[in-house]
Amino acid sequence: VFLEKAVYKERPGQGAAWNRGAYLVQGLGHCGSCHTPRGVGFQEKALDEGGKAFLAGALLDGWYASNLTGEHNVGLGRWSAADIATFLKDGANRHATAFGPMSEVINNSTQATTDGDVAAMAAYLKSLPAQGGNGAPPYAYDARMTKVALQHPSANAGARLYATYCMQCHGADGRGVAPMLAPLAGNPNVLERDASSLINVTLHGTPDLVIRGIPAPYPMPKYAAILSDRDIAEVLTFIRASWNNGAPAVSPDTVEKLRHE
Missing domain, CATH: 1.10.760.10 (Cytochrome c-like domain)
Structure with a gap:
């Protein structure tokens, strides 16, 4: 019922890297399978950046897959494209470390992805507008x-x-x-x-x-x-x-x- 059968079509006005990243995130990377919330039919509520729910974070099998939009607190708003690329290649960066099911993704998939494709994925993810969030003011450290x-x-x-x-x-x-x-x-x-x-x-x-x-x-x-x-x-x-x-x-x-x- 919910299957999208069409092949990926390049978005006009976006560069080659953005389109390559969108293709990988939406297709082969299938990031939305964990990171997009699901509806009553267990369908992903959005399949690309055209839907507000896309990659906004989701609970699945007892783990909460992180928000991957530009949200400042719980998303990637404070991450640079280089931070995202480092995380996908090494499983850790200055903001966070992979754990739970994401460890398998790093171990068995993204660390072996070419630098060009990782950079394209990072560029696409950084383009996503902020969605979701915890409703708090932008985070600022205070000890x-x-x-x-x-x-x-x-x-x-x-x-x-x-x-x-x-x-x-x-x-x-x-x-x-x-x-x-x-x-x-x-x-x-x-x-x-x-x-x-x-x-x-x-x-x-x-x-x-x-x-x-x-x-x-x-x-x-x-x-x-x-x-x-x-x-x-x-x-x-x-x-x-x-x-x-x-x-x-x-x-x-x-x-x-x-x-x-």
Whole structure:
């Protein structure tokens, strides 16, 4: 019912790189299969940039596939085309690190894509107007409140858990050591209203990113057997409220549900 049978037609007024990127993102890359929300018939709500829902982020199999439009907070608005290309080739950049199902995409597909095609995909993605988002003002880093909480973690359960399990890699300033250790301050996955991916990656860790035959040195460990549902909710709530992230709190019930799924 929803299949688009026509072949890709170049958009007049757009350059060769843009059209090549659009063809790859919409077709062979099938980015919308995960990153575009679906309707009641499980159809992608949009198949190209002509629809507002296209690549605006979507929940699928317990993971939230990121917004790939130009939205400032949860999308690619703060990413340059070079940032996008680096992410597709290496699985990490100064903004975020691939995890969950995206690790397979990096390992088995995009890292082997030619530089020209990756650059074309990046150029096309950077052209997409902002859609979706978390409704918050444009993100700006602020460490003041977090510094106070981490100086006295006994007063905040989330801060105490962060200092125990997270701070060694992601830092007291939340900036990590990109690209090896992902930043949490301003990370689009942290700012997203739907915390499913954060919960899942905390429970189950990350599969190895293997770039040019070399596994990434610092994979995210699994905490399902170590932290309770309330522990995970509290530490993620702390992270989502810190460094001016301003994202909603996480409830233990949501963690419990994803743990069982």
